[in-house]
Amino acid sequence: xxxxxxxxxxxxxxxxxxxxxxxxxxxxxxxxxxxxxxxxxxxxxxxxxxxxxxxxxxxxxxxxxxxxxxxxxxxxxxxxxxxxxxxxxxxxxxxxxxxxxxxxxxxxxxxxxxxxxxxxxxxxxxxxxxxxxxxxxxxxxxxxxx
Numbered sequence: 001x002x003x004x005x006x007x008x009x010x011x012x013x014x015x016x017x018x019x020x021x022x023x024x025x026x027x028x029x030x031x032x033x034x035x036x037x038x039x040x041x042x043x044x045x046x047x048x049x050x051x052x053x054x055x056x057x058x059x060x061x062x063x064x065x066x067x068x069x070x071x072x073x074x075x076x077x078x079x080x081x082x083x084x085x086x087x088x089x090x091x092x093x094x095x096x097x098x099x100x101x102x103x104x105x106x107x108x109x110x111x112x113x114x115x116x117x118x119x120x121x122x123x124x125x126x127x128x129x130x131x132x133x134x135x136x137x138x139x140x141x142x143x144x145x146x
Contacts, residue, residue: 005118009041044123060085061093067122068103075113076100078122 017037024034028050035058036049046063065080078100082093103113 002115002118004115008115008119012039012041041119044120058085059089061089065123066120068117068120069100069122070114070117075103075117077103 017039020037020039021034024037028034030053032050032052034048035051036047038045038047040046044065044067046061046066048061049058050061051058061082061084063079063082067078069076069078079093079097082097084090084093
């Protein structure tokens with residue numbers, strides 16, 4: 001782990017949840033209100049509770065075991081577990097979990113992707129193997145048949 005990554009991890013751990021909620025609510029004004037939030041880098045767990053404007057009930061989302069992997073210069077996001085207190089959202093999350101999702105190349109983000117990938121590198125080698133296998137399957141599908 002680089003010095004930069006260690007420093008960022010420490011900053012994330014030291015940032016109070018109340019500050020994250022306050023900033024998020026400024027951004028989400030007139031759309032939703034972030035009611036609760038927790039994020040832990042070590043077990044790779046995140047929890048968000050949001051109340052949409054005009055709705056009486058909150059939406060809860062739990063995510064676990066997520067990572068960003070680099071495969072030949074292309075970065076992918078993998079989320080192993082995700083669920084919600086809303087059935088429709090849990091159904092959507094079930095369709096994206098366990099798959100490698102390519103992160104689009106955004107010029108403003110490009111210089112920072114390597115650091116972000118180091119920060120969120122897989123905790124277990126199974127995630128990297130799964131991403132590599134999916135990448136290989138994707139290449140086989142896109143290869144022209146002879």
